[in-house]
Amino acid sequence: MALTNTIYSSPVFQQACSQFDAAADILGMDAGLRERTKRPRRCVVVSMPVRMDNGKIEIFEGYRVQHNLSTGPAKGGIRFHHDVTLGEVAALAMWMSWKCSLAGLPYGGGKGGVIVDPRALSITELERLSRRYMQEIIPFIGPNVDIPAPDVGTNEQVMAWMMDTYSNHQGHYDPGVITGKPVSLGGSLGRREATGEGVAWFVKAYLQDLNIPPEKTKVIIQGFGNVGSEAALALYNWGAEITGISDYTGGVYNAKGIDLKAALAHIAQHKTLQGFRGGDTLTNEQLLEQECTVLIPAALERVITEKNAGKLKCRVLAEGANGPTTNEADKIISDRGDIELIPDVLCNSGGVIVSYFEWLQNLQNYYWTKPEVFDKLHRMLAKAKASVDETMKKYNCSRRTAALVLGIARVAEAKASRGLFP
Known part of the structure; x- marks a missing residue:
């Protein structure tokens, strides 16, 4: 209900x-x-x-x-x-x-x-x-x-x-109250990149499951902010080609690949992508419907709807944002059966995992190197992926439902065990 x-x-x-x-x-x-x-x-x-x-x-x-x-x-x-x-x-x-x-x-x-x-x-x-x-x-x-x-x-x-x-x-001084702080104030190395790094890790893992190599991977990212840009850089360094990016002012598409350094330099100077001449100018809505291997909505909620879900031309849909796909669109994508969807609660969890690491470091007053942070992050992402894929097979359900079943079951078990305070 x-x-x-x-x-x-x-x-x-x-x-x-x-x-x-x-x-x-x-x-x-x-x-x-x-x-x-x-x-x-x-x-x-x-x-x-x-x-x-x-x-x-x-x-x-x-x-x-x-x-x-x-x-x-x-x-x-x-x-x-x-x-x-x-x-x-x-x-x-x-x-x-x-x-x-x-x-x-x-x-x-x-x-x-x-x-x-x-x-x-x-x-x-x-x-x-x-x-x-x-x-x-x-x-x-x-x-x-x-x-x-x-x-x-x-x-x-x-x-x-x-x-x-x-x-x-x-x-x-109490740094443990907030995460995502500057490193000079107790922030963790790797926190700024963490969400995008996690998105890229899942994209690479599922592409490998599908036997799709980096050199045959074209990526479109809607939302070229912190998450989108870090995911783009991680996938580009892996060998993938970034063919589309966007922010709230609109999108840029180039089938031959976008110069990421030029795009980042343009944003650093102008604060937005508007005026960037690295490809064809498209609206955010048009960008979502361009052909690619991986589509990453990394902006706001409810951008993939029943109106455009049937028009997506991607093999993998990786939810960098929270709630970017409506329930109606979810059903359409599930019925299509040709898109691997990596749900938000799994795909963008890298940010909160490294926030957890930051909190731990603040409480201990002991700080880790960036390689240590990413090594621990990748281990936790791999464990979560394995659990979700196993649950997906167990209940013969979608990957989103499997992820939610795991997350919800653990919370419900904790509530049941604690009981009701009189």
Whole structure:
């Protein structure tokens, strides 16, 4: 049963609930445990007055949703985006629960968001907003309660401001409250690349299963931000050809391959891909439908829908973003049977795994080299892939459902074992 009459009601939250129900049906979960496992545990809504550079006060609205606290502190990013909704944040928190569980991390799922276009803010306005958001949620977070991280629209600098705000409130330096920080403030080597590195690792692993060599691999990436660009570089260094990239301004396609160094240099100078002349200019929608070996949606949710799922011309669909494929599109892709789908809770789990490593290093005050971080990351990704593929065969279900079955079962077992506090 989907949660329709709640404060979280939205298309993306219903998408997450429907995915949960399909997995819970396979597990034969009873109604009481099902609802306990599905529903978000806690939601915080904050109103944040911020003084702008022109002296005026502007009020921003923000959220923090903690979906599950039964398996450890909540873990999940903070998103700054003009289209953020409470339902979206709740869905992302739910997916984080299953992602952490699937990877074997001692975390529950959480997510935060602020309704703002960060590109419209000056650096000083962004700092004031970042610090104000952290100030408002301090009663609900901490290294053993809830550990935020970067997401769309936030980065290492935003995490540094938030960590500093929390530490000043506590009266001492406390880096374990935030991951995705600069290395100079306790961040982990490899964290910036981790999500994209993980996406690339899964793409390579499944291409090898399909006996498709690097030199015959053409990759299109929708969303050339942190995740998309790092995945592109990792796959390019492996020997694949990147034929399409995009950001919110549009896409660029070149069947002969895009010069990644030139694209990255253009973005460093102009902040967007707009005006980059490395290929034909396409819309984001058109880019998704170009022929390729691997398609990586690495931007926002619900970009692959029932309208374009039948038009995809890829062999592997690797979900770098969270929830990029609607349930209707999922069915179409499953019925087609010619696309290997690597689901988000598996495919982009590299980020939260290395966030976990960062948290461990902060707690121990002992830091690892980048090769050590990536070696540990690859071992955990391989273990998760093997578990999902085994579960897929066991239940004769899709890879997404298999991943969710594993993640959900572990959370449900923890809730059942802990029982209900009177």
